[in-house]
Amino acid sequence: MNKYFRSNVDAMASYIPGEQPQRGTQIVKLNSNENPYPPSPAALAVLKNIDGEWLRRYPEPFGGEFRQAASKVLGVPTDWIVVGNGSDELLSLIVRACVEPGKKVVYPIPTYVLYRTLAEMQAAEIVEIPYSEDYSLPLEELVAVDGSVTFIASPNSPSGHLVTTNELRKLASQLSGVLVIDEAYIDFTEENALALVKEYENVIIIRTLSKGYSLAGLRLGFGVANPKLLQGLFKVKDSYNIDAIACAIGTAAITDQVYKNACVAKIKASRNQLATDLKQLGFHVWDSQTNFLLVQPPQKKAEYLYQKLKEGGILIRYFKQPGLDDKLRIAVGTDEQNQALVKALSSLL
Template identity: 70%
Template sequence: MTHAISMTHYFRPNVEAMAGYVPGEQPKPGTNIIKLNTNENPYPPSPTAMRVLQTLDGECLRRYPNPFANDFRQAISEVLEVPQDWIIVGNGSDDILNILVRACTELGRSVVYPTPTYVLYRTLAEIQPANVVEISYRDDFQLPIEELVAAKGAVTFIASPNSPSGHVVPTEDLQLLASELSGVLVVDEAYVDFADETALSLVQEFDNVIIARTLSKGYSLAGLRLGFGIANPSLLSGLFKVKDSYNVDAIACLVGAAAMRDQAYKNECVAKVKVSRAKLLLDLKQLGFQVRDSQTNFLLAAPPKGNAGEIYLALKERGILVRYFNQPGLNDKLRITVGTESQNQGLIEALIHLVQ
């Protein structure tokens, strides 16, 4: 017996219409690849954090975790000197962003951000759904404050440092923006560990500001999925209503707390990345690339002939992955994660043959 195939629409119209977020390519473990496409830290996690992972008590898996990840919140509080009740923990900082969009927006309430930036902001808004207002950065990546304020966002996202440009928005610009916004200002500091500036002080001045951070980049824990937000408790109170009851597992909480407290190791790895970043920038410029200064663990580089798509594919054939965004303003550029010295050297040696 055969059944006729019918076109049934199971999804909401906005979900049917959206493209969805496309993560960077992840090769199978053990594959002989130089992976410079998803801004992972090239160095291993803290040895202290690894010891916690290796000595876990099975009882922490049998029982539900603390719903607020208090062990991890306490570690954040100690290191960043913020009260524990000013912290919300998420399954990666993406979870924090998702909670914010779900709690604060709907049709008629806009998500606003300058572009180019992290494309997940649009995806989260489309899922909700919420209105999306994208405002182009100027050529010098000066924050378009007036346009952002005029958009009247329920949530305004500013990635600082920004991806894929690598620039930091000056704190005084964010301060001015926060003072004029009626909605929530989200300062996404995923790459702050590699930067010279943080906007963390703004949460004490404005109750509509939340700082989002992750352990994926500076702490080499992208696979753990752990992030957090810092804001006035009056703002967090609504977010706690929306988050999943147990959105952070017990393993992540314990390992993350150990990694957070091991600031010496994190800072040591960050320092190595910064040294490699400076050398890679110079090497790329010597090959004729136009490269922006960066306060992240990646560089945005335009090849001399503008043929970024071709170079991306040619590098992939050679076992080197970088990120290529085929969209206006970025289709002549590559986003390149800073790897180890040997990984960066392998990239440069490959590029020597491709750009001549």
């Protein structure tokens, strides 16, 4: 054990993100659920015209410009929005503000593994409740735990399924702690749970510009909740957690809904075609409300296919853990990238 760190930190396993090849590497990258299309031209125009004065001075501490733009798009008051350095920072703020050592953090699995990492950092008691094979929400089990924080990713990763607003409403109404609805992939669905923040003081919706808006490299996310819940998060956030460039570019991106929606429509169409192609190769493909697919290859060849594709310059995601070690998660790329993947898989199988 290292003498420098808290015992719970020493005992933690590090969060392992998807592989990130060096810039310029000729790779078909379908492992991190990034949007295959460029950001909004309006956002890129802001980037090209950055004023040096923005860099000399500290940024607005609450991302006011972005909050105003998001307020108009979502139809919620500005003071119901908190802005973060990616949605991951907001998840961290919630755990830091709401969870003490020994308190319970609960979520259904499999899901975003960062939830466990954040809970371990606070020495929380972690309660992981397995999803059934059809990924129906284990509502009664979640309610019975009644954690200080309950995480629900909807749509979920790696399964791609959506938890209905009615199910989330039932859960929120029976919890005394905070319900975090992580809507990172919400741009690819037809339903969202935003209305619940007006109904329940203990609900916070988390969103990101990484997926639908093609800004994963920018690191900008936001949360929507009753100001009574947000006041605790503002207490524990860094003084200037949103840089001026991210705020300006994010403002342009979220304002350009026409461009975002056009890219989303292309991804949905490509998702459907990729699912069809993989089924014809013998894959089991789960229905997805995201920009990726969870699939089960024939003959239990998940790890083999992952390794062989990697050797051939195609990155997808393989999780070597119970319940997922016979499956693959594949981000939806451009039609050209998807066809390169299908061709490679056909050859390997």
